Amino acid sequence: MDARIVRLLLSHALASTAMSVPWPWLLVLVWDDTHDPTLLGLAAAARLAPYVACSWWVSRVGDRLGRDLVVRATIGARLVLFVLVAVALAAHQPLAGVVLATAAITAATPSYPALAASVPAAAGRDAERVTGLLVTIEVAGFMVGPAVGGLLLAAPSVIMPVTIAATAAAYVLMRGVRLAAATRSRQTPVSSWTTVRDSAAIRRALTFMALLNLLDVTVGLTLLLMAQGSWTGGMGEDTAYGLASGALGFGALAAPAMVRCGSDPVARARVGILLTGAGVLATAGSPMVLWALLPLGLTGAASVHAESAATGIIQGEAPDEVRAAMFGLADTCMVGAAMVGAVLAPVVAAAITPPVLLLGLAAVAGAGAAVTRRAPAQPRPVTAVPPISSSVSTEVENPAASSSAAVRSA
16 A cells, blocks of 8 residues: 555545534534524534535536545635634534534535545555545544544533644645546446446445445444443443443444455455344343443444445446446435434334344344345357358358468459
């Protein structure tokens, strides 16, 4: 892995983590300022809404312009917006801060699709490994960022300086990194929707990624309900939930260690979602939270491994000129499914109990392995040969001799 790829990954790690750091503080400030549950819910949803509303179409810019330019521009826009967030919070305007932080997420939506689309050309033979690291960083950013922000609530005055400094460092790391623009077809331009329509592999990968994120979010919220009562093992409910969610979240960081689990992207996707289901199944049967930490770590790692494999399927199937758009569409599918899971999990868990819900999710994960499958081998066409005379038959059996005879007769 060359230095350019290392800088790209470090830049994305800093930028994606920094983007989530202010949100715990923003939610606390909104609640303290309004004590309005509706506004609190809207503020929480604002972090995810741009991915559903914008990713599927904004990401196309990564197929129109140089992908390194797109990434640098999004980081620069985030840097400016986070400075404005700091100004708004200093002026005691938390709702304005939420709006500006949401604008920063909106500005960031083309970045990951552009990076994921550029990996095959930029990383070459290391593409599989780099894709795994990139997906791990992207997923971890959603979890590690809020965790860092929560820890910094003990000293909230440093939250925005840390966010701004990390984003600035990400911009500096991306300077000088060059990524090739999308390769254009000389024939009829390829449409992103046509690509989805014509590729069963891409449709299956998008469905698989949406299912995976639905499972992840539903499991995460079910842990909160599991941490009520005897599952805590005598510790506080908040402590039990913190341990469980931490094991699930930080387990994602172990995903690159599973890179050899599966011979190709389809096999890796299947192994990943089956191991995800196994971890959820073991969690459902755990008598207390400490017994569930290892299965939850496995669930986090296997889920990211499966998503990385599905990302590799899209990289291989999508034409370069619409590849960023495909990953924007994948973002929309994944985050939309996650929002559905967030809404349904508490309702379903209340109806059938959290352990039974986890058992059901494990079964869904097992069935999800059937979503991805290899394309059937195309049979070689066989052309029927009509009856022919013996002299012609000899010529067909020895085409070289027939050809030389024709030349001589000419």
